[in-house]
Amino acid sequence: MSQGVSRPGPILVINPNSSEIVTQGLSDALAGFRFPAxxxxxxxxxxxxxxxxxxxxEVDESALRVGDLIAARPDCGAYVIACYSQPGLDLGRSLTKQPVLGIQDAGVLAALSLADSFGVIAVSPLSIPRHLRTLRRLGVEQRLAAEVALEGISVADSGHGEESFGQLLRAGERLLAAGAGAVVLGCAGMSGHRARLEQALGVPVIDPTQAAVATALGLLLTAG
Known part of the structure; x- marks a missing residue:
């Protein structure tokens, strides 16, 4: 920001589920994005x-809650919907002129800036058809190598513990075998394993919430 320009309003990172563990994990993953100016x-x-x-x-019901929260926080400079299914993305954009970012969009676009093809680790097989619809909307479905789901791991537990890391590692190895050059974590709760998984797989592993907040920062810091 140039000298004399006021500090932008906050970036509101919204966890649409009720897990405070997930929200704390998001905050921890974003610690490096916070700086005084x-x-x-x-x-x-x-x-x-x-x-x-x-x-x-759950997606449809969460969309209304996300919209209500965005409407109640007009002080914010940008909003990030920290759920890979992006509930309330279109609704939120109808309620504010500020940027409203979904983490699936941001995570996929970040992966495509690093590799020709990407893979996604979902927290549940129920989510995959919905994720594919978003890829068709983005026009990038043909660059998806594969999407695989974890087995029996909750959203809150997906970023903690050896069992969830083991499943993430096996899923990542399947994605590499399918040709993925980058891996997107398909749930905001997985952020706690990102760095370790990237080291183990040897390819970029994208935390989509970090990708969305990076985009929001860029937009706010370069705004006229």
Missing amino acids: GPAIECVTITEGPTGVVTQR
């Missing part, structure tokens, strides 16, 4: 939400 980064939980946004009904 930059916008504040607030990570908030929608406590009325489900424990995980997995089914289509």
Whole structure:
């Protein structure tokens, strides 16, 4: 920002599920994005939400809660929907002129800037058809090597513990075998394993919430 320009409003990172563990994990993953001259980064939980946004009904119900929160926080400079299914993305954009970013869009576009093809690790097989619809909307479905899901791991547990890391590693290895040159974590709760997984796989592993917040920072810091 140039001298004399006021500090932008905060970036509101919205966790649509009710897990405070996930929200804390998001905040921890974003620690390096906070600096004195930059916008504040607030990570908030929608406590009325489900424990995980997995089914289509949970997505649709969460969309209204996300929209209500965006409408209630006009002070923010940007909004990040920290759920890979991006509930409320279009609704949120209809409610504010500020940037509203979904982490699937941001994560996929970040992966495509680093590799010809990418793979996705989903937290549940129920989510995959919905994720594919978003890729068709983005026009990048042909660059998806594969998407695989974890087995029996909750959203809150997907970024913690050896069992979840082991499943992430096996899923990542399947994606590499399918030709993926980069891996996108298909759930905001997986952020705690990103760095370790990247080291183990030897290819870029994208935390989509980090990708979305990086985009929001760029937009706010270069705004006229």
